[in-house]
Amino acid sequence: MMGRINKRVLNLITAGAAAFLMAGCSVAKTSNNNGTHQDKDIIKIGVNMELSGAAAGYGNAEKQGIQLAANEINQAGGINVNGQKKKIKLIIRDNKTAIATSASVAAQLATKDKVAAIVGPATTNAGTAEIPNITKASVPSVSPSATDPSYTLQKNGKVQPFVFRACFQNNFQGENAAKFVTNNLKAKRVAILADNSSDYGTGLAKAFRKTYKGRIVDSQTYSEGDKDFNAVLTSFKSKKIDAIYVPGYYTEVGLIIKQARQIGIKIPIIGSDGMADPKLAQIAGDKYATNIYYTTPFSTRVAAKNATAKKFMTEFKNHYNVEAPTFSALAYDSVYMIKTAIENEKSDDSTKIAAGLAKIKDFDGVTGQITVNKTHDPEMPIAIEEMTNGKVSNSFSVE
Template identity: 80%
Template sequence: MKKMRKTMMTVMAAATALMLTGCGAKSSSHGNKQDADTVKIGVNMELSGSAAGYGNAEKQGIELATSEINKAGGINVNGHKKKIKLVIRDNKTATTTSSSIAAQLTTKDKVAAIVGPATTNAGTAQIPNITKASVASVSPSATDPGYTLQKNDKVQPYVFRACFQNNFQGESAAKFMAQTLKVKRVAVYADNSSDYGTGLANAFKKTFTGKIVDSQTYSEGDKDFNAVLTSFKSKKIDAIYVPGYYTEAGLIIKQARQIGIKAPIVGSDGMADPKLAQIAGKQSATNVYYTTPFSLQVAKKNPVAVKFMNAFRARYHVAAPTFSALAYDAVYMVKSAIESEKSDDSAKVAAGLAKIKDFDGVTGKITVNKTHDPEMPIAVEEMTNGKVTNSFSVK
């Protein structure tokens, strides 16, 4: 999940320039060392600002995983059990803050690894500092295809993620709509405030085998979608594809139903948040679908996921959201990397993350490929009256 907003473009330009300088520099051959009894894991997360809904869900998953690992004795570092110490910082959904937090976590706090940020823009901003310090970061939800790559398509050595790319999501949504929903006439209504929405829309259009009847865009903060939706209705669409975030997607769903559009509305993992139904209204949030790396329905068949879901409900008294599951997996990926390398030196942690194969995660079996992207399953969840009532696997 990526959340790059137009309001941040000036800051991003500076951050990108810094990134190019940092990525061109040599990183140290050895990373941060840890003390005798603890492994420090940094958390660079959007706990306030526009992406706080995602960041706080991920923080819950991180804290649950850490609690479980510590309760079981800690991480096995070459035969010695060491407890995790989390160092949590709020980047406020701001690229400059994310960059400065990364510098603090790597040089002052001397963490072994970082989990986060949630968004691609904040994650991109920290790359120069984590590269310079040889500290790996695992983002639970940065989905832009180029996030793990440098400008020359060379892999970023310290950048990893626990979720699939936007291209995979857009392609999967197109296949699902054509093969499962069997729709032939689709309108696309994408968020143009970020590469997240536009990237998903482009991947969808390239893959969908039916007819794209119309394609329109909206921006972050828009409230009135009636004119475009009325135009869609007049064109006798079979479905609408809405790649974006729950804030605007919820209003689009609500207004579409109010003007009599009953056709399926399909979106992306940015809709995988309980607030979607709150914004849309429970009755309106029917015949709604979205791609997701974590489906509660599919997870019931996965013992690792069942354990996670039960533990999450016991701790937080709600069903586990997608972004908590991704962050939970990210912590366990760091643990797996440390134990496989028999070292919590941050440079060794990065090497271990790159070697992960057939990791049993909450979101399914994960293998990290040569571009530091996880090869993992994808699902589509269906909402009826504001609740997830069905799920589908996409191949």
């Protein structure tokens, strides 16, 4: 998921902060190859996360998954580093959903705190901002939810050596949503209403258009913060469409669903993992959140067949007294991917962890079996959830 940064937040970034970010980019293009080294008894893992600002809902869900994983690992004795058990020490910092802050947080974690690895950020833009500083320090980062296809790649097309993610790309989501609309919903006439605030919504819409076999009757966009969608929805209603594809985040999509249902649009509304949050139904209203579908890397119904996922869901519910959300599951897997890399490489040196992350194969994650490919992207399953009366009522595995 996750490419958007709040435009209002961007407008508040000062010229000095922007200059700092550009300076960081100019001096941090290559790794120093030395990496960071850990203390005798602990392994420091940094968390660069959106805990306030526009993406705080996602960031705080990911923080919960990170903390649960670290607590579990520590209670089991820690991470095995060449025969020695070492406990995880989390160093959690808020990037405030701001690119300049994300860059400075990454520099602090990598060079001052000397963490072995970083989990986060949640969004592609904040994640991209940290890349120069983690590369300079040779510290790997695993984002639970940065989904832009170019996130793990340099401008020349080569892989970013210290950048990894635990989620699939936007184009994979858009393609599978189109297949589902074509094959499962049998929708022959579709309208698209996409978030144009970032590459997240526009990238998903592009992938959907490329794969969808029916007719796209109309295609419109909206911006982050928009609240009135009645005009465009009324236009859609007059065009005899079979479904609406709405790639975006729960904040706006919840309102779109509510307003669509209020004017009598009852057809399926399909979206992306940005909808995979309980707040979607809170905004839309339970009675309106019916005949809703979205792509997701983690479905509780699909996961119920997976022993690793079942254990996670039970422990999450016991710990936080709520059902485990998608972004907590992705973050939980991110921590265990770092653990796996350390144990496979028999080293907690940050450069060795990066090498270990690149070699992960058939990792048994909460979100399914994961293999990291040559572009540092996980090859993993995707699911589609259906929502009825504000609750997940069905799920579909997509091949």
